[in-house]
Amino acid sequence: MTKAKGYAAQSAKADLTPWNFERREVGPHDVQFDILFCGVCHSDLHQVKDEWGGSIFPMVPGHELVGKVTKVGEHVKKHKVGDLVGVGCMVDSCRTCDNCKEGLEQFCKEGSTMTYNGYERDKKTPTYGGYSNVVVVNEDFVLKVSDKLNLAAVAPLLCAGITTYSPLRHWKVGKGHKLGVLGLGGLGHMAVKFGVAFGAEVTVLSSSASKKEDAFKLGAHKFVVTKDEAQFKSVAGYFDFILDTVSAEHNYNQYMSLLSTNGVHICVGAPPTPSEISSISLIMGRKSLAGSLIGGIPETQEMLDFCAEHNIVSEIELIDIKDINKAYERMLRSDVRYRFVIDIATL
Amino acid sequence: MTKAKGYAAQSAKADLTPWNFERREVGPHDVQFDILFCGVCHSDLHQVKDEWGGSIFPMVPGHELVGKVTKVGEHVKKHKVGDLVGVGCMVDSCRTCDNCKEGLEQFCKEGSTMTYNGYERDKKTPTYGGYSNVVVVNEDFVLKVSDKLNLAAVAPLLCAGITTYSPLRHWKVGKGHKLGVLGLGGLGHMAVKFGVAFGAEVTVLSSSASKKEDAFKLGAHKFVVTKDEAQFKSVAGYFDFILDTVSAEHNYNQYMSLLSTNGVHICVGAPPTPSEISSISLIMGRKSLAGSLIGGIPETQEMLDFCAEHNIVSEIELIDIKDINKAYERMLRSDVRYRFVIDIATL
Numbered sequence: 001m002t003k004a005k006g007y008a009a010q011s012a013k014a015d016l017t018p019w020n021f022e023r024r025e026v027g028p029h030d031v032q033f034d035i036l037f038c039g040v041c042h043s044d045l046h047q048v049k050d051e052w053g054g055s056i057f058p059m060v061p062g063h064e065l066v067g068k069v070t071k072v073g074e075h076v077k078k079h080k081v082g083d084l085v086g087v088g089c090m091v092d093s094c095r096t097c098d099n100c101k102e103g104l105e106q107f108c109k110e111g112s113t114m115t116y117n118g119y120e121r122d123k124k125t126p127t128y129g130g131y132s133n134v135v136v137v138n139e140d141f142v143l144k145v146s147d148k149l150n151l152a153a154v155a156p157l158l159c160a161g162i163t164t165y166s167p168l169r170h171w172k173v174g175k176g177h178k179l180g181v182l183g184l185g186g187l188g189h190m191a192v193k194f195g196v197a198f199g200a201e202v203t204v205l206s207s208s209a210s211k212k213e214d215a216f217k218l219g220a221h222k223f224v225v226t227k228d229e230a231q232f233k234s235v236a237g238y239f240d241f242i243l244d245t246v247s248a249e250h251n252y253n254q255y256m257s258l259l260s261t262n263g264v265h266i267c268v269g270a271p272p273t274p275s276e277i278s279s280i281s282l283i284m285g286r287k288s289l290a291g292s293l294i295g296g297i298p299e300t301q302e303m304l305d306f307c308a309e310h311n312i313v314s315e316i317e318l319i320d321i322k323d324i325n326k327a328y329e330r331m332l333r334s335d336v337r338y339r340f341v342i343d344i345a346t347l
Numbered sequence: 348m349t350k351a352k353g354y355a356a357q358s359a360k361a362d363l364t365p366w367n368f369e370r371r372e373v374g375p376h377d378v379q380f381d382i383l384f385c386g387v388c389h390s391d392l393h394q395v396k397d398e399w400g401g402s403i404f405p406m407v408p409g410h411e412l413v414g415k416v417t418k419v420g421e422h423v424k425k426h427k428v429g430d431l432v433g434v435g436c437m438v439d440s441c442r443t444c445d446n447c448k449e450g451l452e453q454f455c456k457e458g459s460t461m462t463y464n465g466y467e468r469d470k471k472t473p474t475y476g477g478y479s480n481v482v483v484v485n486e487d488f489v490l491k492v493s494d495k496l497n498l499a500a501v502a503p504l505l506c507a508g509i510t511t512y513s514p515l516r517h518w519k520v521g522k523g524h525k526l527g528v529l530g531l532g533g534l535g536h537m538a539v540k541f542g543v544a545f546g547a548e549v550t551v552l553s554s555s556a557s558k559k560e561d562a563f564k565l566g567a568h569k570f571v572v573t574k575d576e577a578q579f580k581s582v583a584g585y586f587d588f589i590l591d592t593v594s595a596e597h598n599y600n601q602y603m604s605l606l607s608t609n610g611v612h613i614c615v616g617a618p619p620t621p622s623e624i625s626s627i628s629l630i631m632g633r634k635s636l637a638g639s640l641i642g643g644i645p646e647t648q649e650m651l652d653f654c655a656e657h658n659i660v661s662e663i664e665l666i667d668i669k670d671i672n673k674a675y676e677r678m679l680r681s682d683v684r685y686r687f688v689i690d691i692a693t694l
């Protein structure tokens with residue numbers, strides 16, 4: 001076994017504190033790498049606090065890992081020692097179901113193995129995430145990372161990046177389309193960057209007027225304060241797509257009125273309670289309300305390559321790992337522009 | 348003006364009774380035809396009872412008209428005296444908006460002119476529907492009807508037919524797809540026929556076990572009683588598409604569990620109250636909840652031609668117009684298999 005250290009929550013009520021644990025030996029198909037940076041996702045907080053139920057403790061959160069390969073198993077072909085690599089939300093899947101075969105491992109019919117707060121395929125060995133110094137992952141779930149980009153700012157691409165890239169690609173959002181990005185946080189700011197890169201006209205829809213300047217800096221073409229009724233109505237029937245990154249409770253019906261004919265409202269945020277939806281708001285204009293979950297491994301690699309080519313990274317605030325609990329508090333207040341990333345060297 | 352007679356509701360509380368009224372003179376682009384049959388749509392009942400609000404009285408319902416041309420305006424090119432023709436839910440639209448130009452007149456941005464309970468483009472002349480002996484309609488909204496089919500059974504194609512044909516075509520439902528048809532009524536029975544004709548495996552999802560035999564007669568491959576928990580669960584994750592024809596209150600969230608990855612649940616029925624929807628049920632499997640409204644004029648003609656080629660008509664019960672109020676009562680009890688059609692010769 002490989003000795004590892006990290007920050008863990010010992011229970012749903014505990015802060016994150018230093019913890020020593022072990023990673024498995026490097027198997028024939030495994031890659032071991034030193035984690036250099038790990039992004040902090042809002043879902044880390046939900047799971048640490050057991051807000052979704054079923055949390056596994058001790059929990060080492062973190063599913064936006066980047067680092068440098070230190071060891072590879074004898075059959076590993078995809079990666080070699082010294083490579084820059086990344087791992088996102090998944091570290092394995094059944095590999096045999098239709099979805100896995102199509103590269104949609106996030107929809108593995110047997111359930112994919114989550115990077116933390118999950119179990120390995122044996123259904124009993126817990127997985128531990130990226131708030132730690134070293135990790136061992138099957139080569140097929142290890143992504144190649146370019147050395148052209150700021151590595152710390154690459155980390156959030158592994159979740160926030162792919163979560164927004166994937167639906168924009170799936171629905172073929174691009175030139176000639178009007179894209180609304182609802183919410184300008186960790187996900188939303190990546191959606192703006194990708195939307196712009198794909199050639200769409202991007203409007204940020206935000207409840208907070210304070211983000212207007214940032215929105216334009218990120219490349220958005222328009223900004224609408226959703227709480228301002230006149231501004232809201234000014235974009236009635238306007239959007240071909242809305243990418244909805246909001247995890248707080250909100251009314252989907254209301255946003256249907258902003259879609260044009262054949263418009264699609266895509267949810268990537270998961271509010272705690274259901275929304276009402278009226279079929280009439282879908283029928284009038286042949287509209288759709290859809291959802292999307294991260295992305296499969298091939299598409300995650302495609303996204304990383306696209307980012308390297310187009311010089312796209314996340315906007316981050318680099319933190320020391322000892323400040324992670326404070327970072328969670330600030331995240332709760334939406335006081336982060338736009339993603340905390342842990343400098344694992346501070347561990 | 349042309350003298351017309353029909354059955355009208357004089358108020359939301361009144362039964363339908365005989366009424367004499369006038370149609371406009373045949374203009375240069377108009378077609379006048381003797382109505383031979385008119386289908387009875389559930390929405391006729393909603394509008395007669397003013398359940399959707401804003402009903403215009405006196406009201407002559409009916410938007411599934413078929414008949415024979417008796418007169419054409421001097422510039423009419425599409426139709427001639429003696430032709431069999433039909434008219435559906437719309438008799439005009441702005442003709443100039445993007446949607447009209449694309450043949451999606453049902454989504455006309457200025458609002459299409461409904462066949463009854465609407466106003467002509469002048470916004471003041473009421474339109475009167477097909478529970479009558481004669482009608483005058485602009486040639487562009489008059490469809491060609493084949494003489495190969497039972498004309499009475501063609502009438503419901505103009506609404507029930509196109510309402511189910513259009514979404515199946517739009518979402519390209521066909522060979523290799525598993526289609527669930529939710530509700531086996533006027534719309535549902537047409538959805539089964541089209542789904543089968545397009546090569547999909549069709550499962551009827553019905554709350555009533557009594558419709559099983561009919562479902563198979565209509566060509567369905569499977570039948571699931573939705574109230575039977577074991578049967579419901581047996582099709583979890585099964586369908587590529589569900590065409591939801593139910594107008595009664597029901598829970599969309601529940602049906603999301605029956606969709607496979609990328610599955611689409613398409614609403615064509617309009618329940619009186621909104622349903623709850625959880626974004627998680629959409630996110631897990633990249634599913635969509637969508638809506639569709641009748642179809643545009645070019646697609647309605649395509650549908651009629653397809654029906655003529657494939658010998659598809661509605662299953663009907665032909666009634667005398669004097670029995671229309673009784674038919675409404677039976678429709679309220681779902682006691683119709685599957686569409687009442689008025690024999691206008693009985694007027």
